[in-house]
Amino acid sequence: MSTYTVREARPEDALAFTECHVACWREAYAGMWDDERLAGLDVAKLAERRRVEIESGIAVHMLGVTESGEVIGIAIAGPSRDENPPAETELYAIYVRQSQQGSGVSDDLLDAVLGDRPASLWVYRDNPRAAAFYVHHDFIPDGEEQLDASGILEIRMVRR
Numbered sequence: 001m002s003t004y005t006v007r008e009a010r011p012e013d014a015l016a017f018t019e020c021h022v023a024c025w026r027e028a029y030a031g032m033w034d035d036e037r038l039a040g041l042d043v044a045k046l047a048e049r050r051r052v053e054i055e056s057g058i059a060v061h062m063l064g065v066t067e068s069g070e071v072i073g074i075a076i077a078g079p080s081r082d083e084n085p086p087a088e089t090e091l092y093a094i095y096v097r098q099s100q101q102g103s104g105v106s107d108d109l110l111d112a113v114l115g116d117r118p119a120s121l122w123v124y125r126d127n128p129r130a131a132a133f134y135v136h137h138d139f140i141p142d143g144e145e146q147l148d149a150s151g152i153l154e155i156r157m158v159r160r
Contacts, residue, residue, distance in 0.1 A: 072105060078092060
C-alpha cells in the first residue's frame with residue numbers, strides 16, 4: 001500500500017479526479033453495467049462538468065492522492081437531491097481503486113466529506129461490498145428504492 005493524503009479537490013484536479021472516478025466505475029461495475037455504457041464514458045466531457053462543479057462549491061469534492069500524485073480515490077457529498085430527504089446531506093459518490101481497497105482510503109474519504117453528520121446515499125442493491133462498507137459506517141437501508149438510468153435497482157441508506 002502506498003502512502004496517501006486526503007485533500008479537497010481543486011479545479012485543476014478535475015481531469016485526474018474524473019480519470020480515477022471512471023476507472024473505479026469500470027472496475028466496480030463490469031458485468032453490472034453493459035459494455036456500451038462503460039465504453040461510452042467520455043472522460044474529457046465528464047472532467048469539464050466536474051471542474052464546473054468543483055468551482056461552484058455546492059458539493060465537497062475530496063481526493064485520495066499518493067506521494068507520486070496519483071489519485072487513488074474520490075468522494076463527493078452535498079445537499080440531498082431527494083424530494084423528501086431523510087437528511088440534509090447526501091453522499092453522491094465514493095470510489096477507491098481496487099488496488100487500494102482495504103487500505104483505509106475509503107474510511108478517510110468518507111470522514112473528510114461527511115465527518116459524523118447525518119447523511120443519506122443511494123447504492124446498488126446487488127453491491128454487497130459497498131453496502132457492507134456503509135453499514136460499517138452506521139448507514140442502514142430506509143426502505144426507499146429507485147431505478148438508475150439503466151434500470152438497475154438502488155436502495156437508499158441513511159445515517160442519522
